Amino acid sequence: MLTLHTAALLRVDQDGEPVPEHAVLVSGDRVEAVGPLAELSSAYAGARVRRWAGTLGPGLLHDGLLPPAPTPRERVHALLRTGVTAVLAEHLADPALRAAVERSDLLVLPTAVPPALHAHGRADLAVHGVDGTCLVTVVAGRIVHRRA
Numbered sequence: 001m002l003t004l005h006t007a008a009l010l011r012v013d014q015d016g017e018p019v020p021e022h023a024v025l026v027s028g029d030r031v032e033a034v035g036p037l038a039e040l041s042s043a044y045a046g047a048r049v050r051r052w053a054g055t056l057g058p059g060l061l062h063d064g065l066l067p068p069a070p071t072p073r074e075r076v077h078a079l080l081r082t083g084v085t086a087v088l089a090e091h092l093a094d095p096a097l098r099a100a101v102e103r104s105d106l107l108v109l110p111t112a113v114p115p116a117l118h119a120h121g122r123a124d125l126a127v128h129g130v131d132g133t134c135l136v137t138v139v140a141g142r143i144v145h146r147r148a
Contacts, residue, residue: 002027002047005138006037007127011057013116018055026123029140034117052127054135058115059085059124066091072100080104080145083126083134088112105140 003026009018012034023040025032025047033040041049060083067078075097079087086107092098101108107124115124123141128134137145 002032002044003141004037004040004044004047004049005052005056005125006049007052007054007056009055010034010117011055012118013058014114018057024056024117024123024125026125026138026141029123029142031117031119031121031123033119052136054127054129056125056127058117059083059126059137059139061086061088061109061112061115062091063088063112064091066097072097073103076100076104076106077145079106080137080139081134081147083128083137083145085124085126085137085139086113086115104144105142107139 004023006023009020010022011018021037023037024034025040025044062079062084066075069075069078086109087101089108089110092101125138126134127136135147
């Protein structure tokens, strides 16, 4: 199923300026296209459209120890609530924590890579409000966090 994610602004990478009226087309766990909302809506008229408040962009990379919490699952969930979709392998020495990360489908990277949205890339997205609060986290095409 195709899903078109759009927000008031779209940031393709962390350093780029956000642009209005753009969207990300997702099929399964992959980004099919990134571009102007009007063009993607026209080309993929049957796609489900998810309109989010805030700024849509790539999921974040967490480069540090995972936040403390009573269980490994809760430590992972604390990251998802902030828009994190990738972690560095060096911070996952604990087997229980690594298993929780793998169950959540977070991307485990050997080295830091700046997140970006591009066709054929993994569909890891986050939407942040004007105050910086994460409103939605999408990991491998699935919504895993949504602020009520």
